[in-house]
Amino acid sequence: MTIWHNPLWRAAAVALLLSAASCGTESPEAEDADVVLGDDAGEDGTGDADTDAHSEDDAGLSGPTYYAHIRPMMAARCNECHVEDAIAPMALDTYEGIKEMGRLALGAMETGVMPPWPPSExxxxxxxxxxxxxxxxxxxxREWVEAGYPEGESGDAPELEGDENAPVFERGTPDLTLDWGFEYTPEPPLAEAVDDYRCFVIDPELHEDQFLNAVRTRPGNTRVVHHALVYSVSEDQAARLAQLEAEDERPGYTCFGGPRTSDPWLLSGWVPGTMPLEFEEGHGVRIEAGSKIVVQMHYNTVNDTEGSDRSLFDLYFVDQDETSRVTELVIIPLAELGLQIEAGDPDAVAVEEGPEIPISLTLHGVAPHMHLLGKSINVTAQTGTGEVCLMDIPAWDFNWQGFYLYEEPQVLRYPVTPRLECRYDNSPANQPDGRPPQEVRWGEGTYDEMCLNYFIVERPPGF
Ligand code: HEC
Known part of the structure; x- marks a missing residue:
């Protein structure tokens, strides 16, 4: 079963039938393909083009020291999260802090667990x-740990500039700031649990369609906000949203895997340390007039059981004067709704293949999604130039979901058949709260699963 509610998929299928009928297999879109995936896929994904400021200046005389080498490395690679009052459990921005964590930190780096970056290179x-x-x-x-954590002279410490490769976000005043309007104190619904998934409904009061170009998430309390997803929900779901809010005794309503409405459109995802989501200039995702915005907050109360949060979301739209020149991005889900995972199965596999799309697509990025039993997820497409790998997450971690954009938009040459493969561990050892394994199906609950990927593509002309 496929999510067919998106008009593009439906239109694509119709176009396919039409083109088959007229036996025209050539597509005009294919001509102006400037980057054809499959030719260069994977070529420079592994290359480390970064200028490496930290390894070239050790003259080899005395080996690495904290001040000269480790402190700037931590600042660039770790401390966007590992400082006081952030979501990570310990601060690594002092000598004592990193010395105490030395072996553990080394292990986390060697195994690739830290810094967190789930996609396979x-x-x-x-x-x-x-x-x-x-x-x-x-x-x-490693050399520094094995040498016994030499501290060095604080006078050797270079100015901390953070990661010089890190992109900066300079966008000024947002067009709209979303605010649910009050401090919310997370309260995990399950006894002994630390997670609270809350949805808040915000009315952006849009009287005309807007094209979302960038979203900047400003977490109110970084000790408790673990991730935030932003959805737009069409006007006809307003009654459903009101019902969900009314049924819940606490502010907003409880939600785990999504907003619990039909046809929610994912607009943005944020986890600690994420840059604001920013599409190419002049590109935007349409938010229809009258839509509601639902923000799904994942709170984790490990570091702070009392803290409250009021997060803000800055939205930047494509300038209305330029609307005629907007390149519209559509975020299309492909999902295996017939998902069925046997109780106890340690390696259940779900595969979903999309319809064959008879035109070339320009893909800007992907956002894969599963829940807690997910082990790995792999997104590929069969294209006119062969099979291409679009995203592979070999060790899925629900806490580090991402909205991944490619450095360069990728043209997938027609015909394009997207494919999704999800694996799950439903064995007794991998149950979210230790209860015996059950058969698991598609759904938005904590005990349900998903096998879903969002494709961020340019709306082809004429669709
Ligand atoms: C994007 C945020 C982020 C960055 C960057 C990051 N960490 Fe973490 N780190 C976390 C969070 C959050 C946790 C808590 C566990 C979790 O949620 O995955 C954690 C946990 C850890 C742990 C404990 C792991 C364990 O096995 O218990 C270590 C050690 C660690 N980080 C070291 C590092 C080092 C070293 C770096 C830099 C090379 C780094 N981290 C970069 C967010 C981050």
Whole structure:
């Protein structure tokens, strides 16, 4: 079963039938394909083009020291999250802090767990805002740990500039700031649990369609906000939203896997350390007049059981004067709704293949989604130039879901058949709260699963 509610998929199928009937297999879109995926996929995904400020200046005389080498490395690679009052459990921005964590930190780097960056480097085109640490940096850190954490002279400390490769976001005043309007104190619904998934409904009061070009999430309390997803929900779901809010005793309503309405459109995703989501200039995702916005907050109360939060979301629209020149992006889900995972199965597989689309598509990025039993997810497409890998997450972690944009938009040459493969561990050892394994199906609850990917594509002319 496929999510067919998107008009583009439906239109594509109609076009396919029409083109088959007229036996015209050539598509005009194919001509202006400037980057054809499949030719260069994977080529430079693994290359480490970063200028490596931290490994070239050790003259080899005395080995790495905290002040000269480790402190700037931590600042660039770790401390966007590992400072006081952030979601990560410990601060790594002092000598004592990193010394105490030394072996554990080394292990986390060696195994690739930290800095968190789930996508495999072997699959697909290079991604924007990639978090990483190079082999040279890890080797330097290892040398420092093995030398017994030499502190060095604080006078050797270079100015901390953060990561000079990190992109900056300078957009000034947003067109609209979403605010649900009050402080919310997370309260995990399950006893002993630390997670609270809350949806808040916000009316952006749009009287005409807008094209969303960028979203900047401003978490109110970084000790409790673990991730935030922003959805737009069409006007006809307003009654459903009001019902969900009314049924819940607490502010907003409880939601785990999505907003619990039909046809929610994912607009943006944020996890700690994520850059604001920003599409190419002049590109935007349509938010229809009258839509409601639902923000889904994942709170984790491990670090703070009392803290409250009021997060803000800055939206930037494509300038209305330029609307005639907007390149519209559509975020299309492909999902396996017939998902059925046997109780106890340690390696259940779900595969969903989309319809064959008879035109070339320009793909800007992807956003895969599963829940807690998910092990891995792989997104590919069969195209006119062969099979291409679009995203591979070999060790799925629900806490690090991403909205991944490619450095360069990718043209998938017609005909395009997208494919999704999801794997799950439903064995007794992998149950969210230790209860015996049950058969699991598609749904938005904590005990349900999903096998879903959003494709961020340019709306082809004429669709
Ligand atoms: C984007 C945010 C972020 C960045 C960047 C990051 N961490 Fe973490 N780190 C976390 C969070 C959050 C946790 C808590 C566990 C979790 O949620 O995955 C964590 C946990 C850890 C742990 C404990 C892991 C364990 O096994 O218990 C270590 C050690 C660690 N980080 C080291 C590092 C080091 C070293 C770096 C830099 C190379 C780094 N982290 C970069 C967010 C981050």
């Amino acid at each position: 072997e699959c697909g085109p290079p991604l924007k805002n990639r978090r990483h640490i190079s082999e040279e940096e890890i080797a330097l850190f």
